[in-house]
Amino acid sequence: MVDQALRSLAQFLPETALAVCFCLAILVGIIFRRRPQIVPVVALVGITVAVWFAIQQTGSSESVFSGMIVVDPFAAFFKIVIGTTAILILLFSIYSSEVQSTIKRLVEYSSLLVAMTLGMFLMAGSANLLMMVLSIELTGLSSYVLAGYTKEAPDSSEASLKYIIYGALSTGLMLYGISILFGLTGGALEFSDINKALAGGSVSPLALLVASLLIIAGLGYKISAVPFHFWTPDVYEGAPVTITAFLSVASKAAGFAMLIRFFKVSFIDSNVVGLPAGFWASLQDFEWNKIVAILSVLTMTLGNLVAVWQNNLKRLLAYSSIAHAGYMLMGVVVLSDKGIAAVLIYFVVYLLMNLGAFYIVMLIEAKTGSEDIDSYKGLGYRSPFISVAMVIFFISLAGIPPTAGFIGKLFLFAALLDAKWIWLAIVGAINSVISLYYYVRVVRNMFLRDPEGAKTPIAFSLPQFAILVILVIPTLVFGLYYSPIVELANASLSMFGLP
Amino acid sequence: MDIQPYLLLSAITFVIGVVGVLARRNAIIVFMSIELMLNSVNLSLVAFSAFLGDVTGQMLVFFVMTVAAAEAAVGLAIIIALFRNKQTVNIDDINILKW
Numbered sequence: 264m265v266d267q268a269l270r271s272l273a274q275f276l277p278e279t280a281l282a283v284c285f286c287l288a289i290l291v292g293i294i295f296r297r298r299p300q301i302v303p304v305v306a307l308v309g310i311t312v313a314v315w316f317a318i319q320q321t322g323s324s325e326s327v328f329s330g331m332i333v334v335d336p337f338a339a340f341f342k343i344v345i346g347t348t349a350i351l352i353l354l355f356s357i358y359s360s361e362v363q364s365t366i367k368r369l370v371e372y373s374s375l376l377v378a379m380t381l382g383m384f385l386m387a388g389s390a391n392l393l394m395m396v397l398s399i400e401l402t403g404l405s406s407y408v409l410a411g412y413t414k415e416a417p418d419s420s421e422a423s424l425k426y427i428i429y430g431a432l433s434t435g436l437m438l439y440g441i442s443i444l445f446g447l448t449g450g451a452l453e454f455s456d457i458n459k460a461l462a463g464g465s466v467s468p469l470a471l472l473v474a475s476l477l478i479i480a481g482l483g484y485k486i487s488a489v490p491f492h493f494w495t496p497d498v499y500e501g502a503p504v505t506i507t508a509f510l511s512v513a514s515k516a517a518g519f520a521m522l523i524r525f526f527k528v529s530f531i532d533s534n535v536v537g538l539p540a541g542f543w544a545s546l547q548d549f550e551w552n553k554i555v556a557i558l559s560v561l562t563m564t565l566g567n568l569v570a571v572w573q574n575n576l577k578r579l580l581a582y583s584s585i586a587h588a589g590y591m592l593m594g595v596v597v598l599s600d601k602g603i604a605a606v607l608i609y610f611v612v613y614l615l616m617n618l619g620a621f622y623i624v625m626l627i628e629a630k631t632g633s634e635d636i637d638s639y640k641g642l643g644y645r646s647p648f649i650s651v652a653m654v655i656f657f658i659s660l661a662g663i664p665p666t667a668g669f670i671g672k673l674f675l676f677a678a679l680l681d682a683k684w685i686w687l688a689i690v691g692a693i694n695s696v697i698s699l700y701y702y703v704r705v706v707r708n709m710f711l712r713d714p715e716g717a718k719t720p721i722a723f724s725l726p727q728f729a730i731l732v733i734l735v736i737p738t739l740v741f742g743l744y745y746s747p748i749v750e751l752a753n754a755s756l757s758m759f760g761l762p
Numbered sequence: 763m764d765i766q767p768y769l770l771l772s773a774i775t776f777v778i779g780v781v782g783v784l785a786r787r788n789a790i791i792v793f794m795s796i797e798l799m800l801n802s803v804n805l806s807l808v809a810f811s812a813f814l815g816d817v818t819g820q821m822l823v824f825f826v827m828t829v830a831a832a833e834a835a836v837g838l839a840i841i842i843a844l845f846r847n848k849q850t851v852n853i854d855d856i857n858i859l860k861w
Contacts, residue, residue: 393822400829411840419855420844427837428792428853432783433835435799438826439776442819446769446810450818560766586791 273328274334276316277342278388281381284309284517284535285374292370299369302382307353309379314346315553317384324759326390330453333390333759340755341520344610347512349380351618352505354730361392361413361503366728372412376509379405383517390528390759392441392452395521396434399485402517403430406510410502422501428463429484429494438479443474454528455760460547462532468549479558482525484566485518486588489561496569507577507760508621511584512614515591519610523595525756526551531761541600542682556596560690561588567697575622575632579701580617583660587613591692594675597682600756605674607752612671612741619734623653630721636705641714646721648728650709652735657702659738662695667741674749775802789844793837798860800830827834 272279284306292302312639320339327334353376356362362372382402389395411423445452447470450462461471483491498508498635527543530551535544545551566586591613594606624634626649631638643650659668672695679688741748775798783794804823813821841851850855 349788384800393825396829400832404832407836411843414843415847417847420840422848424789424856425841427797427833427840428783429794431793431833431837432799434782435776435783435796435803436781438800438803439806442772442806442810442822445807445819446814446821450810450814450816452818452822562829567857664766739804 265548266330274320274325274327275332276458277313277320278381278384280309280313280316281377281384282391284313285377285381286373288377288485289370292374299366302373303353303356303368303594306377307350309352309377310346310349313380313384314343314350317342317346321755322422324757325552326404326759328616329717330455331391331394332385334388334757335757336755337524337758338520340607340751341610344516345380345383345387345513345612348509348516348614348618349376349731351734352376352509352513355505355508355618355622358629358727358730359412359503359505359625368412372409375405375409379409379509379656380513383513383756384425386713387520388515390454390524390711392444392454392457396438396441396527399437399481400434402485402514403427403434406506406514408440409506410498411512412503412506413738416501416502419503420501422479422498425501426432426494426498429491433481433491436477439482440474440477443470443477447471447474454525457529458531458546461549462528462534462567462648466547468547471549475549476554478525478745481516482522483558486515486522486592487562487585488558488592489565489585490587492565492585494637495585496578496581500575500578501586504577504621508583508618508625511580511621512617515588516586516610516614519591519595519606523606526595527603528758528760533761543598545598552596552598555592556684556687559589559592559596559660560687561589562592563691563694564584567694567701570701571697574636575634576636576639576705577621579636579705580620583701584617586748587617587660588722590675590691591693592674592691593684593687597678597684599678599682601674601678601681603756604749604752605671605678607755608674608748609671611748611751612667614657615734615738615741616656616666616668618733619652619656619731619738622731622734623649623656626723627721636708637715639705639708640712641718643710644720645714645718646723649721649723649731652731653709654706655735655738659742661702665739665742667738667745669742670745670748707741728741763813765809765813769806772802772806772809775799775805780837787853789841789856792853793834793841796837797830797834799860 288305290306294300324335363540385398389398407427410426411420413419448457451457451460486494530546532546534543563586566582570582587703591606661664662672779795808820816854
């Protein structure tokens with residue numbers, strides 16, 4: 264027992280690093296009460312160490328802490344994505360007016376960000392229903408508080424309240440689903456045990472459907488899939504931009520990691536023969552992928568259609584991120600390795616372009632004090648470099664070559680066509696066209712409209728540009744030279760306990 | 763042991779909780795309804811646990827209780843922060859952000 268725990272600890276280094284860093288951040292905050300600026304540095308170092316440990320894990324495949332958590336390339340991939348996002352968000356925070364105006368609370372900000380990252384790391388690796396709930400809660404509780412970080416602003420605390428009500432509701436639904444699944448499978452909590460119980464016994468299909476729908480409600484809330492998306496626009500608009508950007512990338516990545524692992528490991532039928540290489544089948548003809556297909560269509564269509572009407576750029580990006588979750592769900596539907604690889608590729612690309620877009624919104628908001636699309640009129644003349652970078656991120660989000668966004672979409676559609684999901688591919692393509700409209704609307708405001716009010720150039724400092732360049736260059740380079748991400752995604756497909 | 767009455771009670775409590783969250787307008791009552799939902803989960807877990815003769819279910823209940831307590835603590839703190847801004851806990855009056 265002790266022996267096993269010690270061996271597990273050795274595989275638990277990224278999470279241990281984050282947990283230690285969380286405690287250290289609070290401690291440093293108390294000791295250096297007059298200089299809270301040190302705390303983000305502690306957080307930055309801690310997260311960097313955790314990412315470094317996660318990179319070491321890419322080769323291993325093991326189950327630790329008696330099956331609670333697994334360490335495998337799939338989890339390591341998501342840990343790296345989440346950790347990288349956290350590092351970038353901490354860098355963004357240096358220039359965030361919302362964060363810097365309340366410098367005394369920098370301690371809570373940084374330590375909660377670390378706690379949230381820890382929750383997401385655990386989400387990526389959890390292989391047990393109990394661990395699933397606990398890690399979702401850890402992520403959730405930290406993000407509820409961070410969404411209301413600027414508590415003097417009424418819209419921020421309102422966002423926070425809406426977030427926790429929807430969050431608690433979906434946790435409740437998910438827990439009820441888990442309790443049904445627990446009874447159905449005769450007391451199984453580990454995903455692989457659920458799989459054995461379902462494959463062996465005769466489980467009532469209706470009860471299984473109800474239980475999995477309830478669990479989808481919990482996971483769908485994390486990835487903001489329609490109809491569990493109601494919190495997304497409000498929280499994204501009300502929360503500080505840095506937190507919005509973090510939620511839109513890392514929280515979604517963790518949710519997807521959990522969704523894919525739960526459904527693949529629990530419902531895979533490993534006895535089916537005669538499938539083409541790289542495909543797998545679902546148990547007992549329980550076609551959960553059809554449910555996900557419906558969710559995917561709803562998510563991208565609603566996300567794109569509502570985004571067209573938005574005037575607040577943060578809210579527009581919130582709906583656009585809902586639509587992107589819809590695209591990524593298409594990769595889960597096809598039940599093939601190619602589909603999952605496409606989702607992983609999309610996440611790398613999505614990290615770059617979405618963080619970039621939010622970063623620019625943050626910079627502009629700090630200068631002009633507005634997030635309205637109208638305030639971007641004539642920005643192309645006032646600040647050419649920032650505007651050109653924004654155009655690159657937007658055409659990447661719309662999926663136009665030669666940007667990385669195109670590569671992400673290309674692999675998703677290739678996986679769909681490979682699995683003969685033609686109608687879904689058509690819906691996805693139509694949605695990409697709709698999305699082009701609202702991205703171009705912002706670009707038109709920046710370059711084809713005269714500035715309203717102030718016409719003076721907006722200046723930014725060199726480090727601010729440096730962070731932007733870190734995001735712009737890969738967005739362009741991966742559009743042309745994409746084999747590294749494809750190789751990384753293909754190497755990260757294997758999950759513990761699956762062939 | 764007959765498990766059905768317990769599951770039925772749990773399902774009824776759960777539905778009351780969900781309806782409470784969706785229909786009531788006072789943020790405090792919404793949180794009470796969420797507690798009701800989580801407790802119905804506890805009831806069904808304990809029922810299954812006794813039925814299957816497996817203590818795992820009862821162990822889960824402790825975690826669900828912890829989660830419920832943590833959620834209530836954070837939730838009430840957020841309600842206080844909001845009350846300081848708007849002097850209300852009515853959800854209908856809290857609507858700066860919409861579609």
